[in-house]
Amino acid sequence: MWKKxxxxxxxxxxxxxxxxxxxKPIKNPDTIIYATIGPAETCDPAxxxxxxxxxxxxxxxxxxxxxxxxxxxxxxxxxxxMSLDPAKLQPLLATEWTVSEDGLTYTFTIRxxxxxxxxxxxxxxxxIEWVDYDSLSxxxxxxxxxxxxxxxxxxxxxxxERAMLQDRDGGPIWMLLEPLTGYSSMRDLxxxxxxxxxxxxxxxxxxxxxxxxxxxxxxAVEAEGNKVIFHLAQTYPPFITILAGSWGSVLDKEWTIxxxxxxxxxxxxxxxxxxxxxxxxxxxxxxKAVNGTGPFKLKRWDIGxxxxxxxxxxxxxxxxxxxxxxxxxxxxxxDRLLLLKNGEADIVYVPSQYLPQVEGLEGxxxxxxxxxxxxxxxxxxFTAPVVLEGNEFIGEGPWDGYGIPxxxxxxxxxxxxxxxxxxxxAFIEQxxxxxxxxxxxxxxxxxxxxxxxxxxxDWNYDPQKAKELLMKARNGExxxxxxxxTILYNQGNAERQIAAEILKTNLEALNxxxxxxxxxxxxxxxxxxxxxxxxxxxxIGWLADYPDPNNFAVPFVASYGTFAAWQGEYMVENVFxxxxxDLVKQxxxxxxxxxxxxVYYKIQELAHDLAIDIWLPQRYPYRVMxxxxxxxxxxxxxxxxxxxxxxxxYD
Amino acid sequence: MIAYIVRRxxxxxIVLFGLLFIVFQMYNLLDPFQKLAVFVPDVSRLKNVDPxxxxxxxxxxxxxxxxxxxxxxxxxxxEFGWSKTANRDVLDAFKRFLPQTVExxxxxxxxxxxxxxxLGQLSAVKQNSAIDQFARVFAVTGWSLPTFVAGILGLFxxxxxxxxxxxxxxxxxxxxYVFTSGKFHLYTGIITLDAILNWNWWVFADALRHLIxxxxxxxxxxxxxxxxxxxxxxxxxxxxxxxxxxxxxxxPERVVIKRHARRNALIPVATIAGLTIAGLMGGLxxxxxxxxxxxxxxxxxxxxxxxxxxxLLAYLLFSGFLIVIAxxxxxxxxxxxxxxxxxx
Numbered sequence: 001m002w003k004k005x006x007x008x009x010x011x012x013x014x015x016x017x018x019x020x021x022x023x024k025p026i027k028n029p030d031t032i033i034y035a036t037i038g039p040a041e042t043c044d045p046a047x048x049x050x051x052x053x054x055x056x057x058x059x060x061x062x063x064x065x066x067x068x069x070x071x072x073x074x075x076x077x078x079x080x081x082m083s084l085d086p087a088k089l090q091p092l093l094a095t096e097w098t099v100s101e102d103g104l105t106y107t108f109t110i111r112x113x114x115x116x117x118x119x120x121x122x123x124x125x126x127x128i129e130w131v132d133y134d135s136l137s138x139x140x141x142x143x144x145x146x147x148x149x150x151x152x153x154x155x156x157x158x159x160x161e162r163a164m165l166q167d168r169d170g171g172p173i174w175m176l177l178e179p180l181t182g183y184s185s186m187r188d189l190x191x192x193x194x195x196x197x198x199x200x201x202x203x204x205x206x207x208x209x210x211x212x213x214x215x216x217x218x219x220a221v222e223a224e225g226n227k228v229i230f231h232l233a234q235t236y237p238p239f240i241t242i243l244a245g246s247w248g249s250v251l252d253k254e255w256t257i258x259x260x261x262x263x264x265x266x267x268x269x270x271x272x273x274x275x276x277x278x279x280x281x282x283x284x285x286x287x288k289a290v291n292g293t294g295p296f297k298l299k300r301w302d303i304g305x306x307x308x309x310x311x312x313x314x315x316x317x318x319x320x321x322x323x324x325x326x327x328x329x330x331x332x333x334x335d336r337l338l339l340l341k342n343g344e345a346d347i348v349y350v351p352s353q354y355l356p357q358v359e360g361l362e363g364x365x366x367x368x369x370x371x372x373x374x375x376x377x378x379x380x381x382f383t384a385p386v387v388l389e390g391n392e393f394i395g396e397g398p399w400d401g402y403g404i405p406x407x408x409x410x411x412x413x414x415x416x417x418x419x420x421x422x423x424x425x426a427f428i429e430q431x432x433x434x435x436x437x438x439x440x441x442x443x444x445x446x447x448x449x450x451x452x453x454x455x456x457x458d459w460n461y462d463p464q465k466a467k468e469l470l471m472k473a474r475n476g477e478x479x480x481x482x483x484x485x486t487i488l489y490n491q492g493n494a495e496r497q498i499a500a501e502i503l504k505t506n507l508e509a510l511n512x513x514x515x516x517x518x519x520x521x522x523x524x525x526x527x528x529x530x531x532x533x534x535x536x537x538x539x540i541g542w543l544a545d546y547p548d549p550n551n552f553a554v555p556f557v558a559s560y561g562t563f564a565a566w567q568g569e570y571m572v573e574n575v576f577x578x579x580x581x582d583l584v585k586q587x588x589x590x591x592x593x594x595x596x597x598x599v600y601y602k603i604q605e606l607a608h609d610l611a612i613d614i615w616l617p618q619r620y621p622y623r624v625m626x627x628x629x630x631x632x633x634x635x636x637x638x639x640x641x642x643x644x645x646x647x648x649x650y651d
Numbered sequence: 652m653i654a655y656i657v658r659r660x661x662x663x664x665i666v667l668f669g670l671l672f673i674v675f676q677m678y679n680l681l682d683p684f685q686k687l688a689v690f691v692p693d694v695s696r697l698k699n700v701d702p703x704x705x706x707x708x709x710x711x712x713x714x715x716x717x718x719x720x721x722x723x724x725x726x727x728x729x730e731f732g733w734s735k736t737a738n739r740d741v742l743d744a745f746k747r748f749l750p751q752t753v754e755x756x757x758x759x760x761x762x763x764x765x766x767x768x769x770l771g772q773l774s775a776v777k778q779n780s781a782i783d784q785f786a787r788v789f790a791v792t793g794w795s796l797p798t799f800v801a802g803i804l805g806l807f808x809x810x811x812x813x814x815x816x817x818x819x820x821x822x823x824x825x826x827x828y829v830f831t832s833g834k835f836h837l838y839t840g841i842i843t844l845d846a847i848l849n850w851n852w853w854v855f856a857d858a859l860r861h862l863i864x865x866x867x868x869x870x871x872x873x874x875x876x877x878x879x880x881x882x883x884x885x886x887x888x889x890x891x892x893x894x895x896x897x898x899x900x901x902x903p904e905r906v907v908i909k910r911h912a913r914r915n916a917l918i919p920v921a922t923i924a925g926l927t928i929a930g931l932m933g934g935l936x937x938x939x940x941x942x943x944x945x946x947x948x949x950x951x952x953x954x955x956x957x958x959x960x961x962x963l964l965a966y967l968l969f970s971g972f973l974i975v976i977a978x979x980x981x982x983x984x985x986x987x988x989x990x991x992x993x994x995x
Contacts (some may be wrong), residue, residue: 012815012863028823039738199704280733282740298829302747303738305945308831326823328943334803335818335943339812344823524958528682531702535837 006246026628026648027343030323034641035330035339036349039304044286045249046163047275049172051543054246054639055327056307060117061249061292063241064094064108064156064228067547069212069633069642070372072512072623074365079372082635084446084547086241089384093151093250093293094228103591106239107532114316116252117290117297120148130255134313148254151293153223158253160221160230165269169278169477172247175545179236180220186273189216201274208265213266237591238548245546246639252291257287295320295644305329309643321631321647340364343626346648347641350624352433353494358624365627369435369620373446375544375551375636379613380499380537381563382409382418384570386532393519394534399468403407403484404536405474410570413469414478415611419459419507420466422499422614431498432619441615442607443549445601446636449593450549450600457608459615467510482513487537489518490526496539499616501536516543533568539616540566547637549600550588557603557612558584572613579606652986659979667971671719679715686711700912708803722964732961734875741965744950750840751820752946755869755938756931758843758862762870763877764924768917770874771881775889775916778910784879794875802868802941810862816864818943821950825857865942869935880923885916918989922981929977 040052045061048054068090070082091097096106106622120128121136121143128145136144144150160176167173167186174184183189190204191197193212198204204212222229232239242248257263261284262272276283290298293316296309309325328345329338333354339345341361350358359366385406388394409415409507428436440457443450471479487503489496497518504516529535540563545551555562559576567576580603587599607613625632631645678686683706706712710721727734731741739747770790774783793801820842821829829835829842835854836844843862846855866937888894890910897907936948947966954962986992 031823031827033823041738245834276733279735281738282733302945304736306826308827310831324827326827328819330943332818332940332943334806335941338806338818341811342814342817344817524681524686528687531687 014032018527025210026650029648031326032322032324032347032629032643032646032648033326033328033339033345035328035336035345035346036640037329037331038303039329040307041285042281042287043252043290043298043301044281044284045246046166046173047157047168047171047284047286048500049170051639055641056290056298057180057246057249057292057302058294058639059292059309059325059643060294060298061246061251062093062294063244063246063248063250064092064097064110065089065244066092067244067635067637069635069638071631071645072367072634073632073646074625074627074629076095077367077370077634079634082320082372084635084637085449086238086548089240089244096648099240099591103235103237104232108156108230110151110156110226110228111224111316112151114151114293115144116149116151116255116293117312118149118255120145120254120258130258130259131296132513134297146630147293149252151250151252153226153228155253156228156250157221157223158256158264159249159251161217161264162251162256162272163247164217164220165262166272166275166284168274168276168284172545173358175242175245178360179232179234179239179242180230181216182233195397201271204270204502209270210267213269218266224380230334235589235591237588237596238546238550241546241548242275244637250293251286255291256286258287261285298327299324308577320644322643325643340624340626346626346629347632348624350622352619352622354626355433355622363627364624365629366622368622370622370634372621372634372636373444373448374621375444375446375547376541376618377441377444377556378539378541378616378618379441379556380503380539380616381613382415382571382611383533383536383538383566383568384409385533385568386536391529391534393486393488393529395486395517397484398481399483403486405483407570408478408483408485408536410574414473417466417469417473418503419505419611419614420462420469421510422459423461423502423506424459424617425461426502427499428617431495432617433649435475435622436619438617440604440613441613443604444544444552446544447547447549448625450597452601452604455628457604459608461506463506463510466506470510472481476494479511479513482511482515484515484517485536486517486519488521488526488529488535489539490523493521499539500537523589530566533566538555538566544637549596550584551581553584554602555605567612575610575612579610652983656979656983659721659975659982663972663975667968670967672970674960674963674967675715676717678958683711722961726968728972731965734950734954734959734962734965736957736959736962737950741961744962745947745965745969746840748945748947750951751944752932752935752939752948754841754843755862755865755935755944755946757841757926759866759869759873759931759935760928762866763873763927766870767874767877767924768881768920771878771920772885772908772913772916774878774882777886778886787882790875790878793873796872798868798872798937799941801872802865802938805864805868806941816860818861818864818941820858820861820944821854822857822861825854829854861942865935865938865944868942869931869938873931877920877923877927881920882915884919885912888912888916891915914988918985921984921988925977925981925984929973932973 002208038052040056041050042048042053043056045057045279048057065090068081068088069084070079093111093114095111096204097106097108099106115133117133118130118293121131121140122145123129128148133149146367155430162171164176164180165186169175177186177189178184181189182194186201187198190212193215194208200557219231232238262269281287288301295312295315297312300308304576306329307327311320311323313319331353336348337357340348340358343363343591355366355368358364386404386408388402388406395403424438428434438458439445445451487500489500500518504518507514507516530538542555543551557576557580558564559572559581566574582600587596590596621636628648628650630647630649633642633645687702687706710718734741734744737744770786774786777783806818810818820826835849835851836845838848842858843855846858894907894912897911936945936952938944939946939949951966952964953959954966
């Protein structure tokens with residue numbers, strides 16, 4: 001028995017020695033390892049709409065223009081060059097561009113001499129084979145077929161047209177279709193073109209497809225020599241910011257066709273429309289296949305587990321400093337923490353409540369807070385009227401048997417009172433750990449030219465004023481009868497829970513007849529109640545697609561925006577339609593920044609006067625990394641780390 | 652015997668249908684909007700899409716037997732659907748994740764079974780001695796320690812402090828070599844086995860190193876059952892008259908235990924061991940999650956949490972199949988080991 005025991009000890013000792021001998025000052029010096037949560041969905045730039053997929057595309061593909069970044073690495077934070085001003089967009093695959101006076105024509109000059117990761121090489125038998133460009137000797141490079149893996153204006157034209165025609169359900173292509181065709185979806189476009197509603201575009205005849213392509217898609221983007229010209233269907237000031245998103249990535253036309261994607265024919269594109277109904281990403285030929293001009297090549301995507309990148313040695317701006325990048329999907333926080341601690345992960349995602357566990361760790365640098373405004377907003381929304389029937393969380397009470405009247409929040413004074421009963425400072429202290437700031441919506445602070453920096457637009461915790469308003473509401477009936485209000489939050493979401501608790505405390509302190517119940521429900525219940533207008537109050541966030549105030553104005557205050565439908569018919573007909581719809585249109589009708597700013601100022605003032613939402617304070621961003629991380633770019637619009645300038649060193 | 656096996660196998664479709672029926676009924680308790688919420692993990696997915704259109708498109712307002720029938724029809728044609736939690740085709744997900752679980756199960760089975768039997772036997776033979784007391788306490792602490800506590804504790808000590816046994820399947824550089832260099836051929840997906848087949852001991856050592864902590868954790872929490880069953884079975888066997896006879900004949904104690912007692916004591920143990928292994932195969936959810944091993948347990952847990960129906964249904968088929976076959980195998984083993992047992 002002791003022999004066996006001794007054997008086991010020996011084995012352990014051997015491994016221990018192995019581990020010990022692997023101790024080096026900088027672990028994996030040629031590889032950056034990023035441990036995070038959140039699985040990527042696809043590598044197809046036209047299909048991808050989540051940040052995890054965006055991270056892959058961001059490092060492997062390139063767009064015409066690029067947002068300039070600051071740096072926040074282990075040595076410090078330098079935000080000098082960072083900008084969200086479209087005037088500061090940097091040329092990337094385009095060398096220069098012009099916009100016509102009326103804002104309807106954009107002309108980009110395409111950079112020459114750029115190759116993709118894989119190029120088409122002519123074989124002895126005349127066929128074309130796609131090979132790794134890095135693996136070719138200068139001799140072998142002579143066999144590259146022109147245009148096959150070489151950036152041309154046609155590639156840009158093809159990439160945009162292909163994306164527009166794909167327009168998968170729930171995808172990002174509405175952003176290209178709106179400016180270029182005036183419609184938000186291919187379905188809407190087809191309906192207008194054919195005069196009839198078609199649910200499944202795959203049933204279109206070749207003639208119908210050809211007509212639609214020639215009338216709407218083909219003229220929208222044209223290649224002429226080394227220039228690409230976009231013809232917009234309407235003035236669209238944010239258009240160039242849209243081109244900087246992952247959906248604006250440039251593919252190689254010949255290679256994409258070789259993968260089995262749309263061959264460019266006018267009468268035969270419907271086959272590739274809406275692959276998998278927007279639910280099965282694998283149906284797109286570019287699901288796992290990547291061929292970009294970007295600084296990294298996709299080496300391996302073990303879906304849901306790990307993503308491996310190799311640097312593109314012949315990248316047109318010179319090879320990246322780091323040879324490999326590994327993105328590990330690690331849902332378990334303790335695993336990420338241990339990997340960071342032992343230097344086996346260089347960057348990890350840290351949920352804010354775990355920051356205390358990493359602060360002070362040896363070899364780890366934490367920047368918190370970083371003074372960069374977010375391109376996101378979160379608010380508590382009012383619903384009016386609330387759907388009471390079949391609503392199991394509405395409770396009983398003095399309002400025709402229900403706990404609240406359906407039109408409780410139809411009264412602007414009630415909404416204002418609720419805005420004044422939210423203790424913003426308490427939220428910043430308890431939820432954001434003191435590292436947050438008050439905001440007012442619907443335009444984020446990040447768009448500083450359109451954000452009205454006026455403290456009178458912020459709400460303050462003012463129970464006295466709130467009391468006055470509530471006493472007057474419904475001619476005193478509300479104060480007399482009181483109410484039984486249930487606020488739901490989805491299980492596990494501490495933030496929404498605390499926000500609800502804050503309101504509850506302050507409402508109940510005002511009037512004993514104001515009773516508030518907080519209830520946790522599963523996510524699917526939360527969402528289904530949201531969609532069916534059954535929640536009097538709900539919290540939702542919005543992350544920018546492109547950095548322009550319009551991307552926030554529409555969902556938050558337009559009657560046809562995403563949130564309006566969930567806030568109930570009263571709000572749509574009496575608040576959003578009459579007060580905001582015109583303003584939203586005006587904001588897009590001119591490219592003059594000063595004029596647009598005026599419009600968005602007005603929107604913010606009205607949003608305050610009409611108390612449309614309770615704006616939740618935002619947390620400052622933060623970063624956690626090993627102390628040898630260098631060159632990590634920062635810009636709030638980036639979907640994830642941009643690895644090109646990054647490296648590991650002590651200097 | 653054959654007739655017995657066939658009769659038992661006929662149970663299989665009944666069991667499977669029962670499981671699937673229950674899941675479909677549970678899913679049916681959701682209203683169409685709630686069912687839609689299952690498809691939509693994030694609210695921003697609903698930009699510019701009418702929820703009612705989606706509900707019609709996916710047939711979420713159709714009755715349960717319609718959806719069951721449609722699923723069954725697909726399965727017969729070999730299409731198990733798309734798992735949104737794995738972001739892979741369901742069969743593809745099985746191909747990727749099953750070898751991981753099989754590997755961990757096989758490696759864990761050895762110490763669990765051998766260790767459990769050996770300790771149990773020792774306890775019985777040296778009943779009420781110090782070893783017996785120690786073994787029983789050891790087993791009980793293991794049994795009562797939740798897996799995730801044992802696992803995280805183990806990680807913090809043996810990895811956080813000592814840097815010996817990291818989580819994950821392979822070290823980063825070994826992983827890059829195995830999966831991206833093109834020089835390592837993956838025959839089965841079971842890394843340790845493939846390393847042997849590639850005659851690559853560097854990979855084998857790294858793979859083994861990453862297995863030690865999960866295997867030890869699993870063993871520690873699973874030993875109790877086998878230990879106890881072996882012990883009590885052994886104790887009972889040792890009281891039998893034929894043991895007394897064997898001792899009376901003058902056989903050395905070692906031979907008495909090995910040749911006469913143990914074999915008979917192992918009969919109930921075979922059942923427990925077989926079911927334990929089958930249970931392990933069904934997925935070691937917590938172990939796989941804590942040690943970052945991409946197996947089917949972790950996948951199934953995510954699928955359950957997010958109502959990933961295609962994944963759930965396929966997993967149910969798999970685990971139902973596994974349990975039925977495992978039970979059958981154990982019963983056959985019974986008959987093989989114990990000539991007194993007749994399978995009717």
